[in-house]
Amino acid sequence: MQSLHDVYEIEITDDKLKAFLKQSNKREDPVSVDELKAFIRECGVCFGVKEDVLGTIIESDLQEKILIAEGTPPIKGEDAFLKPEILTKEKQLQEIDDDEPINLREVMEIPSVSKGTVIGVKVERTAEINGTNVLGQEIKAQPGRDLKLRQGKNTRVSEDGKEIVATLDGQLSIEPKVIHVYPVYEVNGDLDLKVGNIDFVGNVNIRGNVPAGFKIVAKGDIRVRGSVEAAELIAGGSIFVEQGIVAQGKGLLQAKGDLHTSFINQGIVKVEGDVHVSQSILHSTIHAQGNVYCKERRGNIVGGNISAVKGIEVNEVGNSMSTPTSLYLGISQEMLQKQKQLEKKLKQLNDENGKLELLQLKLTEKEKAGLLKPQERIMKLRIRNTMIESKNNIDEINEELLELQDVLHSQNEASIRIYKDIFTNCDIFFGKYRRKIVSKHHYVMFKLDQGEIVLQTL
Structure with a gap:
């Protein structure tokens, strides 16, 4: 009698979460479901067997391999994080929903707080859930990381270690793991020669425009109601520019946090967080250690060099005139150098x-x-x-x-997601790997897979 080992082979993925059955030789004798189940167990596969598939296997010869078992992947515990308490108060600022576009006008209106106000709370980490592979072995899940709250400028940590409290009246500057309260320096109009350059240990609010040639250095956030020209803005927190950046390839916007603006034209941007642009990024140089988002309204990137470590999400890349446009993903030499220094x-x-x-x-x-x-x-x-x-x-x-x-x-896990079109003469870089776009694509994603930049439909 023909042995099933002569007919079938079982292929198990490297992570042992999937098992496939393929037919290596023609089957001469009929096979029952119980015999096939016994053969699968003999090969060590004992968890997540898809019994409904076995019936179809014994009815005819297999033309290609078929998934017969699937394990349960582990679920990593979520890390503890600091939640700014001020964002939960509807009368002060509506809570930002990740699925909704951020209203820049609301972001600009971060409220002031009073001494003694609870401005942040610790959200505890969640428990991890172990998985099981197709061999019946437990897969240990990675636990979520705990977070020890630390005081920022002009704040203190409560005795139970679960709240951040303001120690003076001021305005918030929010970072992922710490919240500061800074005094505010405010200019009621455009920045001009009467005011001059600004270097302030706190938040800076400009209710007008920042013309070319000026410099603003702030320990906290910088908020500009108008536009920014070829000026230098350096923030210890985040930068918010309501009416866009027109920099003529000069100046610099640098932040330890994020940048939020409506458009960037010939700008130079360097942030340790994310870049959020609601309309367009044109002929600019962007370096973000987080993500670059440009997917509201038109949401296009044309020309220049856009670099992000975690990912890029955009509606359109390039244009019908084939303007050269380059998108870079991955760790920069600067970050590797920073790691060595630390x-x-x-x-x-x-x-x-x-x-x-x-x-x-x-x-x-x-x-x-x-x-x-x-x-x-x-x-x-x-x-x-x-x-x-x-x-x-x-x-x-x-x-x-x-x-x-x-x-x-x-x-x-980094990817480039394009929700409308990417045009010809665009370059995609993942570290040392490069892919030149030679034809127009619609609604696609680029990822690095085993040393190759692959294109997938979204």
């Missing part, structure tokens, strides 16, 4: 902390023996304060390194 600084701090611990131990032993001099007591206090400050710096560097690691891992 690792070097972390080692230096740990080495210094080790030396301070030894010195503190010697002073403590002298204190126990009653031999500690007054100057040494002062030194012991200074060492303790230095170690506390160093520990805080080490925690912050470790957090930054974890965030960089997340970015490094997320680049494997």
